[in-house]
Amino acid sequence: MRIAVVGAGGVGGAYGAALAKAGADVTFIARGVHLAAMKSKGLKLESQRGDIHLVPTQATDDPKTVGPVDVVLFCVKLWDVESAGEAIKPMVGKDTAVIPLQNGVDAADRLMPIVGRQAVMGGVANISATIAEPGVIRQTGTVVRMVFGELDGSRSARGEAFANLCAQAGIDGVLSAAIQTELWMKFILLASNASIMALARLPVGKLRDDPDIAPWFTTAYEEVAAVGRAAGIALPADAVDKTLNFNRTAPPHLIPSMAVDLLRGNRIELPWLSGKVVELGRKYGVPTPTHAFMYATLKPYVMGKPV
Ligand SMILES: NC(=O)C1=CN([C@@H]2O[C@H](COP(=O)(O)OP(=O)(O)OC[C@H]3O[C@@H](n4cnc5c(N)ncnc54)[C@H](OP(=O)(O)O)[C@@H]3O)[C@@H](O)[C@H]2O)C=CC1
Numbered sequence: 121m122r123i124a125v126v127g128a129g130g131v132g133g134a135y136g137a138a139l140a141k142a143g144a145d146v147t148f149i150a151r152g153v154h155l156a157a158m159k160s161k162g163l164k165l166e167s168q169r170g171d172i173h174l175v176p177t178q179a180t181d182d183p184k185t186v187g188p189v190d191v192v193l194f195c196v197k198l199w200d201v202e203s204a205g206e207a208i209k210p211m212v213g214k215d216t217a218v219i220p221l222q223n224g225v226d227a228a229d230r231l232m233p234i235v236g237r238q239a240v241m242g243g244v245a246n247i248s249a250t251i252a253e254p255g256v257i258r259q260t261g262t263v264v265r266m267v268f269g270e271l272d273g274s275r276s277a278r279g280e281a282f283a284n285l286c287a288q289a290g291i292d293g294v295l296s297a298a299i300q301t302e303l304w305m306k307f308i309l310l311a312s313n314a315s316i317m318a319l320a321r322l323p324v325g326k327l328r329d330d331p332d333i334a335p336w337f338t339t340a341y342e343e344v345a346a347v348g349r350a351a352g353i354a355l356p357a358d359a360v361d362k363t364l365n366f367n368r369t370a371p372p373h374l375i376p377s378m379a380v381d382l383l384r385g386n387r388i389e390l391p392w393l394s395g396k397v398v399e400l401g402r403k404y405g406v407p408t409p410t411h412a413f414m415y416a417t418l419k420p421y422v423m424g425k426p427v
């Protein structure tokens with residue numbers, strides 16, 4: 121199976137390394153010093169599950185040299201969706217599946233007008249990883265799970281083929297018939313935790329048991345779930361309880377990628393996370409005061425550390 125991993129960062133690097141190690145024909149689309157390091161030293165994944173060092177690593181900044189592939193794992197940040205979407209067109213053939221793994225709930229909708237409705241599936245990344253230095257990806261924790269599915273809920277041959285490949289690569293790959301629900305279940309958690317932990321600049325273990333902070337997780341989750349239901353998403357009745365339970369049992373040092381970006385002084389994905397909750401809340405007449413406050417107070421950091 122030919123795979124292109126677009127954006128070889130925390131998410132793309134970690135999944136791509138596992139797929140390549142399992143024998144899949146993986147090409148990484150990368151750029152800058154990270155690409156140069158991958159080409160000269162090979163991509164390295166540091167993980168408690170065992171390190172992987174891909175030498176040599178198939179990597180390029182030019183999708184035209186790759187041509188059509190079976191699966192594009194689309195792993196750039198949310199602000200790069202449109203530009204990277206344009207760039208990958210030469211790799212999208214008649215049967216290619218493009219699986220966007222961004223957090224948030226709108227990446228697939230934004231990609232469809234660019235690469236075509238038929239190509240785009242839905243995807244959720246359950247992993248925590250970051251670029252530690254050029255050419256090196258570091259994973260936190262041991263979860264390597266990916267949920268993906270056709271947006272219309274059908275069970276496709278391409279979905280099944282990719283699920284089989286995930287199994288060979290040690291990725292807990294789940295082919296879902298309800299990918300919109302999966303995306304929103306993660307959104308309840310992530311949009312809330314990203315803002316709370318970016319504001320506190322601390323990982324989950326330092327916050328979830330504090331009696332002054334704990335209720336804000338519940339309130340923030342409830343706002344996102346209410347917006348999702350108003351938008352017509354079929355969320356389970358215990359969606360908030362499930363999310364609270366996940367948060368209670370997450371590794372204490374887990375910190376959302378948006379908080380990592382804020383601590384590094386990078387751009388942050390806030391407009392597509394708390395910002396999206398507020399935007400959709402307004403659209404559907406659902407109050408979102410917690411996310412509105414978090415969005416407003418983090419907004420000065422959207423383009424990086426304010427000067
Ligand atoms: N990190 C995590 O643990 C998780 C992240 N996610 C989501 O996954 C997405 C990706 O996050 P993450 O892996 O952290 O991001 P990273 O910043 O680590 O990786 C993205 C990479 O894509 C590169 N890139 C962007 N555009 C292009 C392009 N046109 N051509 C080639 N390379 C390109 C970036 O390069 P450059 O630096 O030069 O811009 C960067 O190296 C986000 O939406 C995030 O919310 C989901 C679950 C977990």
Ligand SMILES: CC(C)(CO)C(=O)C(=O)O
Nearest residue numbers: 247248310375376377378
């Ligand atoms: C791993 C997790 C859930 C962290 O909260 C995440 O999605 C992220 O860091 O973006």
